Amino acid sequence: MISSGYRSKPVNDSVGSSDKSQHRTGQAVDFKVPGMTPDAVVRAIMAAGLPYDQIIREFSDPVAGGGWTHISISDTPRRQALIIDRAGTRPFA
DSSP: OEEEOOOOHHHHHHTTOOTTOGGGGTOEEEEOOTTSOHHHHHHHHHHHTOOOSEEEEESOBTTTBOOEEEEEOOSSOOOEEEEEETTEEEEOO
8 A cells, every 4th residue: 555656845845855755756655565564564575685775664663553664766776774763763673
């Protein structure tokens, strides 16, 4: 279930995202997979060896649930796996 794909500048600004967001160029999507936690989605994509630029578990709480997964692509994929939440940004472990 996609919650965000391409974002125009006004929409991107309204959600507090950076002008450098790959959503601005249509190279990123935020989504949920029914029946899977965001952690499980991130692990499955990493295990599949897909050429993603970034995969991010965003605002998911292991106890409370919620959150979503962000994935982006680029011509030179960095294969960064991250967590972003109220505690900040850090590597996905």
